[in-house]
Amino acid sequence: MRASEGESGQAAVELVAVLPVLALVAAIALQLAIVGFGLWTSANASRAAARAEHVEGDPRQAARSAVPSPFRRGLSVRTAPARVRLRVPVLVPGVRPIPVRARSALLELPGG
Numbered sequence: 001m002r003a004s005e006g007e008s009g010q011a012a013v014e015l016v017a018v019l020p021v022l023a024l025v026a027a028i029a030l031q032l033a034i035v036g037f038g039l040w041t042s043a044n045a046s047r048a049a050a051r052a053e054h055v056e057g058d059p060r061q062a063a064r065s066a067v068p069s070p071f072r073r074g075l076s077v078r079t080a081p082a083r084v085r086l087r088v089p090v091l092v093p094g095v096r097p098i099p100v101r102a103r104s105a106l107l108e109l110p111g112g
Contacts, residue, residue, distance in 0.1 A: 027091055030091065031090065031091050034088055034089065034091070035088050035098055035100070037088075038071060038086065038088035038098070038100045039100050039102070041066070041067055041068065041071055041086070042067075042084045042085070042086050042100050042101060042102035043102040043104070044066050045062075045063040045064075045066040045067050045075075045077075045084045045086070045102070046063065046082045046083060046084040046102040046103055046104035047066075047082075047104045048062040048063055048065070048066040049062050049063040049066075049077055049079065049082035049084060049104070050081065050082040050104040050105055050106050051106065053079050053080070053082055053106075054106045059077060059079050059082055060077045063075070063077040063082070063084050064077070067084075067086060070089055071086050071087070071088065071089070072086075073087065074086060074087035074097065074099075081103055081104060081105030082103065082104045082105065083101065083102070083103045084101065084102050084103075085099060085100070085101045086099070086100060087099050087100075088100055
């Protein structure tokens with residue numbers, strides 16, 4: 001089968017037209033994954049801070065050690081109950097980081 005003369009470069013033109021859309025979709029998916037990881041990280045850090053607070057350790061240090069270094073900038077930890085706030089890095093330069101928060105408290109069991 002042979003393409004007609006008017007359609008010889010149509011597939012290349014369509015590919016070039018679709019590539020920016022695919023790149024945008026991939027960038028959005030990656031940013032959503034980074035935000036999800038930030039949410040999971042903040043929850044993990046708040047649990048670590050709550051555990052440290054329960055055993056009379058340093059909750060701020062425990063939360064800081066539970067957070068990967070790219071997320072430590074802008075990390076804030078409060079206690080009783082443990083609350084962690086961090087800023088998720090953004091892929092687009094010039095856009096402010098996305099804040100995420102988590103809160104954890106250990107429950108005291110009766111007779112424990």
